[in-house]
Amino acid sequence: MGYKTIVEDNIDILVAGAGLGGTGAAFEARYWGKDKKIVIAEKANIDRSGAVAQGLYAINCYMGTRFGENKPEDHVRYARIDLMGMVREDLAFDMARHVDSAVHQFEEWGLPIMRNEKTGAYLREGRWQIMIHGESYKPIVAEAAKKSADKVYNRVCVTHLLMDESKENRVAGAVGFNVRTGNYHVFKAKTVICGAGGASNIFKPRSVGEGAGRVWYAPWSSGSAYGLMIGAGAKMTQMENRIVLARFKDGYGPVGAYFLHLKTYTQNAYGEEYESKWFPELQKMVGKEYLDPEASHRTHRPIPTCLRNHAIIQEVNAGRGPIHMVTMEAFQDPHLEEIGWHNFLGMTVGQAVLWAATDVDPKYENPELTTSEPYVMGSHATGCGAWVSGPEDISPPEYFWGYNRMTTVEGLFGCGDAAGGTPHAFSSGSFTEGRLAAKAACKYIDDGKAEGIRVSDEQIQRRKEEIYKPLETYTVYKNEVVAGTVNPNFINPRQGLDRLQKLMDEYCGGFGVNYMTNDKLLNIGLKKMAILGEDLENVAASDIHELLRAWELKHRFLTSEAVFHHTLFRKETRWPGYYYRGDAMNLDDKNWHVLTVSRRDPKTGEYTMEKAPLYHLVGDLEDKDLAKLKAEGHH
Amino acid sequence: MPTFVYMTRCDGCGQCVDICPSDIMHIDKSLRRAYNIEPNMCWECYSCVKACPHHAIDVRGYADFAPLGHSVRVHRDEEKGVIAWHIKFRNGKKDLQLLAPITTKPWGTAIPKLADAAAPGKDMIDSQLLFNEPKYVRMDNGGLNTLQSNGLSLKEGVYY
Ligand SMILES: Cc1cc2nc3c(=O)[nH]c(=O)nc-3n(C[C@H](O)[C@H](O)[C@H](O)COP(=O)(O)OP(=O)(O)OC[C@H]3O[C@@H](n4cnc5c(N)ncnc54)[C@H](O)[C@@H]3O)c2cc1C
Numbered sequence: 001m002g003y004k005t006i007v008e009d010n011i012d013i014l015v016a017g018a019g020l021g022g023t024g025a026a027f028e029a030r031y032w033g034k035d036k037k038i039v040i041a042e043k044a045n046i047d048r049s050g051a052v053a054q055g056l057y058a059i060n061c062y063m064g065t066r067f068g069e070n071k072p073e074d075h076v077r078y079a080r081i082d083l084m085g086m087v088r089e090d091l092a093f094d095m096a097r098h099v100d101s102a103v104h105q106f107e108e109w110g111l112p113i114m115r116n117e118k119t120g121a122y123l124r125e126g127r128w129q130i131m132i133h134g135e136s137y138k139p140i141v142a143e144a145a146k147k148s149a150d151k152v153y154n155r156v157c158v159t160h161l162l163m164d165e166s167k168e169n170r171v172a173g174a175v176g177f178n179v180r181t182g183n184y185h186v187f188k189a190k191t192v193i194c195g196a197g198g199a200s201n202i203f204k205p206r207s208v209g210e211g212a213g214r215v216w217y218a219p220w221s222s223g224s225a226y227g228l229m230i231g232a233g234a235k236m237t238q239m240e241n242r243i244v245l246a247r248f249k250d251g252y253g254p255v256g257a258y259f260l261h262l263k264t265y266t267q268n269a270y271g272e273e274y275e276s277k278w279f280p281e282l283q284k285m286v287g288k289e290y291l292d293p294e295a296s297h298r299t300h301r302p303i304p305t306c307l308r309n310h311a312i313i314q315e316v317n318a319g320r321g322p323i324h325m326v327t328m329e330a331f332q333d334p335h336l337e338e339i340g341w342h343n344f345l346g347m348t349v350g351q352a353v354l355w356a357a358t359d360v361d362p363k364y365e366n367p368e369l370t371t372s373e374p375y376v377m378g379s380h381a382t383g384c385g386a387w388v389s390g391p392e393d394i395s396p397p398e399y400f401w402g403y404n405r406m407t408t409v410e411g412l413f414g415c416g417d418a419a420g421g422t423p424h425a426f427s428s429g430s431f432t433e434g435r436l437a438a439k440a441a442c443k444y445i446d447d448g449k450a451e452g453i454r455v456s457d458e459q460i461q462r463r464k465e466e467i468y469k470p471l472e473t474y475t476v477y478k479n480e481v482v483a484g485t486v487n488p489n490f491i492n493p494r495q496g497l498d499r500l501q502k503l504m505d506e507y508c509g510g511f512g513v514n515y516m517t518n519d520k521l522l523n524i525g526l527k528k529m530a531i532l533g534e535d536l537e538n539v540a541a542s543d544i545h546e547l548l549r550a551w552e553l554k555h556r557f558l559t560s561e562a563v564f565h566h567t568l569f570r571k572e573t574r575w576p577g578y579y580y581r582g583d584a585m586n587l588d589d590k591n592w593h594v595l596t597v598s599r600r601d602p603k604t605g606e607y608t609m610e611k612a613p614l615y616h617l618v619g620d621l622e623d624k625d626l627a628k629l630k631a632e633g634h635h
Numbered sequence: 636m637p638t639f640v641y642m643t644r645c646d647g648c649g650q651c652v653d654i655c656p657s658d659i660m661h662i663d664k665s666l667r668r669a670y671n672i673e674p675n676m677c678w679e680c681y682s683c684v685k686a687c688p689h690h691a692i693d694v695r696g697y698a699d700f701a702p703l704g705h706s707v708r709v710h711r712d713e714e715k716g717v718i719a720w721h722i723k724f725r726n727g728k729k730d731l732q733l734l735a736p737i738t739t740k741p742w743g744t745a746i747p748k749l750a751d752a753a754a755p756g757k758d759m760i761d762s763q764l765l766f767n768e769p770k771y772v773r774m775d776n777g778g779l780n781t782l783q784s785n786g787l788s789l790k791e792g793v794y795y
């Protein structure tokens with residue numbers, strides 16, 4: 001193979017993956033590290049990479065403290081109830097106290113944010129969301145990152161982190177290959193900020209055939225943040241906490257603006273309100289602390305996202321599907337109708353294409369909703385990701401080991417989907433976490449923590465061979481068969497992905513089994529995963545593009561394995577509507593009011609699981625309306 | 636909905652190849668024009684459509700659930716700072732033209748170069764503040780929110 005090895009040496013901060021988190025990290029790092037060498041390695045082109053490639057029509061995390069709207073603790077309380085209690089509240093508070101400054105910066109940089117003409121504040125979609133014309137959100141934050149970084153390597157897929165050989169459990173950079181030239185890239189770095197994003201396409205998607213790319217989270221969200229960090233032995237948290245989304249059928253168009261701003265609502269196929277009738281039963285499963293419709297009705301307290309999914313799933317199973325979004329009322333107002341369309345064009349164009357193709361005019365027809373396949377990510381209504389340290393001035397001892405957003409591997413930081421336990425960060429919160437990680441990484445270097453890093457040529461060579469092995473496998477075995485894709489010696493990345501998705505769907509609670517699993521299924525699944533792992537040693541790539549798919553698949557595999565172990569460990573049904581443990585159908589606060597933490601031993605591949613304590617904010621933060629209800633004996 | 640490229644409009648400039656986040660717009664070696672090599676990994680994100688200087692790329696709804704005969708076209712203009720959309724329904728009953736701003740400032744001019752910003756002092760480094768803070772983080776223009784300033788503490792257990 002004639003691929004060159006290109007070494008980038010003496011990097012202080014390597015940003016691996018520059019979506020919303022990574023661009024925030026690269027931008028901010030320059031301020032705290034004026035003379036530091038800041039390098040970005042990104043598998044696509046940072047101008048349009050990651051989940052925000054097509055833009056966004058809303059920024060979903062903005063406090064508005066400047067306008068007297070919310071305080072950080074309000075957001076923590078919101079995220080906590082939405083996630084059924086399972087949140088790293090130190091991280092959530094920290095993100096929330098900084099996020100507004102990021103959003104105001106975006107506006108100064110030219111991002112069009114809509115204003116409420118009466119109050120002068122940003123135009124609210126809901127309590128936490130503000131409306132933007134965000135088609136160019138990603139190019140704008142990319143510009144900021146480019147202004148700060150010394151070098152941007154676009155089209156370099158990072159496959160592994162490099163580890164220091166003088167000190168155990170310390171990061172030393174990363175390696176990968178250029179998706180265009182095929183060249184091998186070695187980044188020797190004192191710190192790595194991992195922003196490589198969440199995972200779509202690990203559970204079998206509802207879409208089939210040509211439409212298989214139509215997933216909610218971007219098809220290029222390859223779980224690389226998890227694959228890279230798990231591979232390096234970093235501890236992960238809440239990986240069982242996959243998310244299922246109620247979205248417009250087939251197109252997966254967003255519903256936030258529809259519910260919150262356009263005031264549309266849902267009903268079953270027969271025009272009936274269905275949600276509330278599932279609540280009494282559900283309340284028995286989860287307890288009144290988590291589901292109290294009256295309290296939610298009279299206060300700001302939301303009904304958790306998963307529980308609303310549960311009602312949809314049950315109603316459809318009861319034979320009264322599909323669920324419809326009632327748009328016909330709101331869309332009579334031409335202004336609201338226009339917003340409804342803009343909302344898609346700004347972030348999920350495919351939904352507009354689909355309605356145009358199927359002649360669904362929401363002004364005259366209420367479109368269908370459906371629940372999606374599960375996704376593993378950490379910045380939406382879910383908190384999968386690495387177990388990271390919180391900030392010094394907030395975190396209790398179990399959550400603090402020196403540097404904000406640093407994983408349990410020294411010098412390795414995470415932001416956005418990569419950081420676990422921080423749901424509801426969304427785009428702005430992910431960017432903010434990148435900034436926090438960058439400041440901490442600079443401090444880590446300045447404190448002398450990255451001295452004496454050693455990376456042997458042996459390590460670099462070993463990774464090189466590993467990276468190109470799929471090309472090798474293809475070359476060696478392709479001529480053993482006449483033609484076609486069926487070969488007894490290897491599978492191609494698509495075949496491997498299909499196997500993974502089927503396995504995850506059937507054994508780990510995908511849509512095909514109504515999100516149901518149990519200990520037996522999970523154990524069988526793990527056994528099959530182990531064999532898939534062996535087969536992935538024999539994945540073959542016919543060209544560099546397929547090599548990209550091979551490594552995406554390997555990252556998805558590592559992510560999925562963690563999801564299996566975590567799901568097996570948490571023996572309860574914490575989030576009905578995301579998934580169900582059939583052998584433990586109730587929420588169990590007595591045993592499981594904890595965060596789950598895993599570690600995969602990089603040498604043996606063995607998993608160890610542990611419980612970590614959950615801390616909640618207490619003090620003068622009670623929602624006033626909620627306090628009143630409680631005083632009346634509601635809780 | 637997966638993209639396709641009109642033979643007569645494409646000149647093989649490669650802008651779409653350069654931008655596609657999924658790495659699926661490639662140049663066909665013999666025709667020297669671009670095409671979508673892996674439609675089932677296309678997110679219909681329109682990044683390539685917006686980037687093509689000749690409007691050579693269009694989108695045809697995924698064959699497995701989108702009937703033929705619709706159109707969603709786009710023109711993005713960085714200089715004017717706007718994006719224009721044109722949606723046509725299959726049955727011809729709806730024909731929408733929509734315009735949205737994409738930036739409020741001349742492209743790329745308003746983003747600071749942090750290398751040129753004043754260096755942070757030691758007190759700033761030792762604080763929890765980020766660049767440009769505490770600007771905007773509080774209504775009263777006070778410092779950063781902390782547990783102490785907000786009368787909070789963290790406690791282990793079940794408290795709601
Ligand atoms: C349909 C949809 C709607 C959404 N709506 C909103 C909304 O309205 N408001 C809001 O605030 N948020 C919204 N979000 C959420 C928001 O997009 C995410 O929270 C945010 O993008 C997460 O940031 P991240 O940096 O973790 O990941 P990403 O932004 O996805 O970035 C990950 C980056 O890593 C790169 N990468 C991946 N693997 C590798 C590798 N192996 N090597 C190198 N680079 C790699 C990717 O190319 C990408 O650039 C939405 C998301 C989706 C998909």
Ligand code: SF4
Nearest residue numbers: 645646648649651687
């Ligand atoms: S950007 Fe347009 S003209 Fe250029 S190669 Fe792609 S399709 Fe052809």
Ligand code: SF4
Nearest residue numbers: 655677678680681683
């Ligand atoms: S629409 Fe997006 S994913 Fe599809 S080919 Fe174009 S840039 Fe790639």
